[in-house]
Amino acid sequence: MADNNKARLFDEFPPVATEKWEEVINADLKGADYERRLVWRTSEGFNVRPYYRAEDLAKVPFLAGQPGSFPFVRGTGKCNEWRIHQTIAVVDPRKANAEAIAALEAGCDSVGFCIASDDFSEGDLGALLNGIVLGAVEIVFCGKGTPRVAEMMLARIDGMDPHDVRMSFVIDPVVKKLSLQGVSGCCEGGGKCFAKVAALAGKYEKYPRVRLVTVSGDKFNESGATITQELAFTLAVGHEYLVRLMEAGLSVDRAAGIIRFSMAVSSNYFMEIAKFRAARMLWANIVAQYGPAKECAGKMLTHAVTSRWNQTVYDPHTNMLRGTTEAMSATIGGVHSLEVVPFDAPFENPTEFSRRIARNVQLLLKHESHFDQVVDPSGGSYYIETLTDSIANEAWKLFREVEAKGGYIAAFKEGFVTGAVEASAAAKDKAVATRRTVLLGANQYPNFTETAGEAVTAAAVEPATGSGVLRPYRGAMPFEQIRLATDRSGKTPTAFMLTCGTLAMARARAQFACNFFACAGIRVTDNTFFASVEEGAKAALASGAQIVVMCAADDDYATLAPEAAKLLGSKAILVVAGAPASQPELEAQGITHFISVKSNVLETLKGYLKELGVL
Numbered sequence: 103m104a105d106n107n108k109a110r111l112f113d114e115f116p117p118v119a120t121e122k123w124e125e126v127i128n129a130d131l132k133g134a135d136y137e138r139r140l141v142w143r144t145s146e147g148f149n150v151r152p153y154y155r156a157e158d159l160a161k162v163p164f165l166a167g168q169p170g171s172f173p174f175v176r177g178t179g180k181c182n183e184w185r186i187h188q189t190i191a192v193v194d195p196r197k198a199n200a201e202a203i204a205a206l207e208a209g210c211d212s213v214g215f216c217i218a219s220d221d222f223s224e225g226d227l228g229a230l231l232n233g234i235v236l237g238a239v240e241i242v243f244c245g246k247g248t249p250r251v252a253e254m255m256l257a258r259i260d261g262m263d264p265h266d267v268r269m270s271f272v273i274d275p276v277v278k279k280l281s282l283q284g285v286s287g288c289c290e291g292g293g294k295c296f297a298k299v300a301a302l303a304g305k306y307e308k309y310p311r312v313r314l315v316t317v318s319g320d321k322f323n324e325s326g327a328t329i330t331q332e333l334a335f336t337l338a339v340g341h342e343y344l345v346r347l348m349e350a351g352l353s354v355d356r357a358a359g360i361i362r363f364s365m366a367v368s369s370n371y372f373m374e375i376a377k378f379r380a381a382r383m384l385w386a387n388i389v390a391q392y393g394p395a396k397e398c399a400g401k402m403l404t405h406a407v408t409s410r411w412n413q414t415v416y417d418p419h420t421n422m423l424r425g426t427t428e429a430m431s432a433t434i435g436g437v438h439s440l441e442v443v444p445f446d447a448p449f450e451n452p453t454e455f456s457r458r459i460a461r462n463v464q465l466l467l468k469h470e471s472h473f474d475q476v477v478d479p480s481g482g483s484y485y486i487e488t489l490t491d492s493i494a495n496e497a498w499k500l501f502r503e504v505e506a507k508g509g510y511i512a513a514f515k516e517g518f519v520t521g522a523v524e525a526s527a528a529a530k531d532k533a534v535a536t537r538r539t540v541l542l543g544a545n546q547y548p549n550f551t552e553t554a555g556e557a558v559t560a561a562a563v564e565p566a567t568g569s570g571v572l573r574p575y576r577g578a579m580p581f582e583q584i585r586l587a588t589d590r591s592g593k594t595p596t597a598f599m600l601t602c603g604t605l606a607m608a609r610a611r612a613q614f615a616c617n618f619f620a621c622a623g624i625r626v627t628d629n630t631f632f633a634s635v636e637e638g639a640k641a642a643l644a645s646g647a648q649i650v651v652m653c654a655a656d657d658d659y660a661t662l663a664p665e666a667a668k669l670l671g672s673k674a675i676l677v678v679a680g681a682p683a684s685q686p687e688l689e690a691q692g693i694t695h696f697i698s699v700k701s702n703v704l705e706t707l708k709g710y711l712k713e714l715g716v717l
Contacts, residue, residue, distance in 0.1 A: 120155060127152075145529060146330040146373070147496040154484035162491045164383060169477040173386040175379050175490065176478040177436040178401040183474050184432075185240055185439035186464045187405065188457065189214035192222070192245070195229040203233055208458065209465045210239075212439050217245035227254050237266035240439065242405075244272035244316075252302055252314060259309070270313040270362050270405075273299060276339050277318040277572075281514060284571045289511050293346055300350035303360050313362035313403060315343050320407050323366035324574035326527025329377050330493060334500035335519055336365060337381070338510040341388055341501075345509070354392040355399040363402060367432040367440075368409040369424055375480050376489035378404060378435030384494055384501070406432035407441045413448045414578045415558050416585060417543025421445035422459055429463050433473045434480055440464060448576060450557040520570055527575075534577050535704035544578035545703060548620045554589045580704055581621055584711055588623030591716045596625045598647035598674075600638040603654030603662055605631055611653035611679040618697055619649065622707040635662050639669035648714055650674045651697075656682040663693050675713065 131139060142150040159165060169177040188205045192198040192215050202213045215230060234241075236259060243251045252271045259267050272278075275295045279285040289295065299314055306312045319336030327335065340361055347357035365381070367374045386400035394400065408428040413421045425442040432440045442460040444452035452460075467473045480486040500522075507513040514520070533539035540546045563582040565575030576582075588595065597619040601608040608631060616626040627645055632638035642650045652659070652666050659682045667676050678688065681698040697706060711717040 120157065123153070144373075145328045145526065146493060147328075147499075148492045150489070150492075154488050156484065158484055158488050162487050164491075165482075165487065172390075172397050172400065174382040174401055176481050178382065178403075178438075180477060181474070182433070182436060182477045184437055184464075185212035186210045186461060186468075187212035187214060187240075187242070187439045187441040188461060189216055189242075189244070189441060191216050191218060191451070192226075192230060193218045195222075195226040196232075199230050199232050199234070202230075204454075205457070205461065206234070206239060209461050212240040212242065214242040214244060214441070217243065217247060217251060220246050222247055222251065224254055227251065227258070231258065236269075237262060240268040240270070242270045242272065242316075248273050249298065249302065253305075256305055264308045265310065267309045268311045269309075270316060272316040272318065272364075273302075273314055274316050274318050274339075276342055276510065277321055280511065281519070281572045282321060282574075284568070286511075286515065293350075296343070296346040297350050299343075299360075300347050300352050303347070303352055303356060306360070307356075310359065312360070314360040315347075316362045316364050316405070317343070318364050320364050320366035320409075321572055321574060322523060323368060323409055324411050325523050325572040326411070326530050326575070326577075327523045328526045329368070329370060329373050330496045330500060331522055331526060332365060333377055333381055333384070333493065333497040334504065335510065335523075336363060337384055337388065337497065337501050338504040338513070340385065341505070342510040344389070344392070348392070353395070354389065355394045355396060358389045358394065358399045361403075362405060364405045364407060366409045366411070367406045367428045367435075369412055369427060371427055371431050372486055372489060373493065374428070374431035375435040376486055376493050378406070378432065378437055379478075379480075379486075379490045380494035380497060382436075383490075384498060404437045405439045405441070406435075406437040408432075408443045410443055410448070410574070411577055412541060413443065413445075413576055414541055414544045415449045415562055415582050416552055416554070416578075417549045418445050418448070420542045421448075422463075425460065426463050429467060430473070433464075433467055436478060446557075449559070449562040517570065520572065523572060527573075530577060531580070532702075535580065535702050537699075537703055539577070541578045541581075544581045545621055547617060548585075550616070550620045550626060553623070554586050558586060560586065584704075584708055584717065585621065585623040588711065588716050593714070593716060594625055595623075595649070595711070595714045595716060596627060596645070596647040597649040597651055597677075598627045598642040598645050599629050599653050600632065600635070600642055600650050600666060601629050601653045602632045602635055602638050603658030607655035607658075608653045612651070614699075615651045615653060615677070615679045615697065618701075618703060619651075619707070619710075621703060622711055624649070624707075624710070635665045636669060639666055642670065643673055648674055649677060649710065651677045651679050653679045656680055656684075659688065660684040663688055664691055667691070667693050675710070 140152040164175045167175050170180045186209055188210045190198050190201050248271050280289050302314055317336055317339045319332055322332040322335050343361055344357050348354055382402045385402040389400035408425045422445045429442050442463045444456035444460045446452055446456045504510055504513045534545055537545050563579050563586055565579050566573040599612040601612050612628055616628055619626055650670055652663050654662055659678055663678055670676055677695040679697055
């Protein structure tokens, strides 16, 4: 009976051929260009169609894979139990220890210790780990002297069941030294650093869950790389370690087994899910080329960290929302561990409140949303499976370009890596400046009444400098710099909305202009409507505003803007909100300031602040 009902149900919804869908879409477009209107031209090197169907999966080669089986697209295991990670700065070992214990009691099961001093001693290590049961948690060490800490930890884990020791070390000279600082000494010639890691691997031979090398792929994201670039260059660094460690005497199984990958997860929700799936598949295939004794040698251990690139100093609570969606992408994508960066990290040492919120994002995903109870929930999705394949293909092309240049180190020294990342960063910066990429609170929908607190310093909004190296920064920094300059100027520049003419357009233009000027910290005075230009100009002059924005319909500007210009004279800067057909005629009359959706918002605002003496 049930089968008969099912049959009748599907009879009511017969399959529709793709050609029929396309006919309806083209009819609805009414002659508009299909490719321009509906196809997303991503920065990742491929286009995304407006919809996908089962037939699109015929070209995807990895659909038969299962969770825990090669090539691990669907995950490296048969569960989705990721670890909740928090990094703690170690300046005072005892304070860091107390913070770590508090984090563990509040839900973390992975703790990172970032050592701040070169003088970190055995005694400091004892104070840092006091009361922490090593067999119950995952420990990650980074910062200064990490190889030396790895040596010191050997005595502390001696006598433990080797399978209970879960530790990772961020030893990464290829990214941390060469790529970020331009220091290439240890990567030259025979590569002394690789020999040292190989020797350390020998001492940790019996500990299968200890990862000594961490590929800091998140630094590519922080420097402005695309998702494809981040993945390709991260894999290239990983391959560099794999080859160099084998040359230093390790087997492929052992070399692959001590490598951990750290990648950022941005707000590009579905792309990020696909990225982690593609990463596992590509790494598994890279390792497989060296004939490991066990297939599981190709399992990629991936740590994810929410992107710092898109965090903002202004309206920082929006960073909580960013971290939430990014955490969802990472956990759906099947990472081993995840760190949600606290919302206040861009401008201060995170507070207990911000750290708690960051932890709770993941606790909610586990205990209330139950993300940990489903392995690869996006598996089978026409869209995400196609994205996974597309990202994998583009990243593989770029990876092979790097390999053709002799590997990552050679490609980096040639300038290939920085050149590609800088080009991507420039494109991203332009998209932010023109608001094609929106960063809430920075270049769109700012908090009008907010001013920077004392914690926000010039250094917090200043990008890294350097030539020929990766330069981590945040996309909002250029807007934050001009807004901070306004906040610290001691002046109160104001923009007054002179709304008149056609009411509906006047209000729409006023809303646009208020958002526009508030992004630079310029105070805005909005007004519902003035019955005449004369009434509006009188009120504007009475307010003392330095900028007066004419907000009306395009057809109104030809007559209203010249009238406003005469009434205001040189007492205020007149700005026309829009790009009317009459603009050339208005410019001929001396009206030269216009703002519209086509404006480069950043450069336009800089111009006004210079004119007002703020910059």
